[in-house]
Amino acid sequence: KMIYVNGRLVDETEAVLSALDHGFLYGHGLFETMRAYNGKVFCLDAHLERLEYGMRILGWTEIPGRRDLSEAVYGTLAANGLKEASVRLTLSRGIGAPRPDAATCGSPTVVVFAGPVAARASTVEEGWKVVTVSLRRNLSSPLCKIKSANYLDNMLARSEARQQGAQEGIMLNTDGYLAEGTMSNIFLVSSGKLITPDAGSGILPGITRDVVIKLARRLSITTEERAVLPVEMDKADEIFLTSSIMEIIPVICCNQHSLIKGNITALLAKAYQEHVLSVSCGER
Numbered sequence: 334k335m336i337y338v339n340g341r342l343v344d345e346t347e348a349v350l351s352a353l354d355h356g357f358l359y360g361h362g363l364f365e366t367m368r369a370y371n372g373k374v375f376c377l378d379a380h381l382e383r384l385e386y387g388m389r390i391l392g393w394t395e396i397p398g399r400r401d402l403s404e405a406v407y408g409t410l411a412a413n414g415l416k417e418a419s420v421r422l423t424l425s426r427g428i429g430a431p432r433p434d435a436a437t438c439g440s441p442t443v444v445v446f447a448g449p450v451a452a453r454a455s456t457v458e459e460g461w462k463v464v465t466v467s468l469r470r471n472l473s474s475p476l477c478k479i480k481s482a483n484y485l486d487n488m489l490a491r492s493e494a495r496q497q498g499a500q501e502g503i504m505l506n507t508d509g510y511l512a513e514g515t516m517s518n519i520f521l522v523s524s525g526k527l528i529t530p531d532a533g534s535g536i537l538p539g540i541t542r543d544v545v546i547k548l549a550r551r552l553s554i555t556t557e558e559r560a561v562l563p564v565e566m567d568k569a570d571e572i573f574l575t576s577s578i579m580e581i582i583p584v585i586c587c588n589q590h591s592l593i594k595g596n597i598t599a600l601l602a603k604a605y606q607e608h609v610l611s612v613s614c615g616e617r
């Protein structure tokens with residue numbers, strides 16, 4: 334397996350980073366997980382834009398160019414002979430002094446790895462069980478809006494959900510409204526309407542979420558982005574989750590309430606597959 338590290342494609346065994354990298358010392362980094370279909374990275378521009386937004390929020394003085402990052406991603410896919418793949422692009426603030434002062438850092442570290450796409454697990458096909466977890470998205474922190482490498486809140490929330498036999502945990506925000514999953518965005522379907530927490534609800538602005546909203550509007554499904562009360566989950570007719578890697582995951586059980594894999598979820602999942610196919614055909 335070949336991994337891209339700072340401009341070089343090297344064997345996985347040689348892909349090592351400095352112990353003084355601030356990504357390692359302070360979690361000062363960002364990442365994107367993406368899907369390649371037919372050799373094309375789906376929504377690559379949107380992922381790079383979100384990454385740049387993150388770098389600006391974190392005050393990075395040197396922002397790697399989109400062209401270079403895109404070449405790094407495609408170079409990694411080519412080196413591994415992959416067309417259908419999951420790709421992870423990770424950037425850290427780089428090597429600096431062993432104290433929390435980013436001004437001591439040099440250039441950002443860039444790492445890309447890619448792997449084959451695992452067959453969709455039957456649990457994803459059939460639908461996931463989700464539970465509301467105790468950890469909340471902090472509305473006063475800009476970190477929930479960026480895909481920071483500091484992922485410990487998400488991992489703690491996920492393990493809380495796992496302990497309850499659920500595949501995903503749903504986090505509320507510090508105002509008590511619905512935010513998102515630990516690695517996915519959430520959508521509810523209620524009386525034929527599609528409802529999802531808005532950008533101010535402490536969510537990562539998901540790229541799959543954006544695509545799903547556009548597809549829903551194209552299909553004339555009324556779509557609301559707004560503050561969502563947790564009780565709306567209990568009353569929802571359908572619930573699904575979205576993420577680049579997992580695409581659309583139906584929810585079959587939410588906090589002990591059983592749900593069906595409903596028509597609107599199925600309609601959007603089909604529209605998503607068709608959209609992916611139509612934008613992935615042809616050359617990159």
Ligand code: PLP
Pocket residue numbers: 366487513514515516517518536537538539540541542575576577578
């Ligand atoms: N929310 C969180 C916290 C995530 O980590 C992710 C992706 O991993 C998402 C939402 C979904 O984002 P996207 O659709 O861009 O993959």
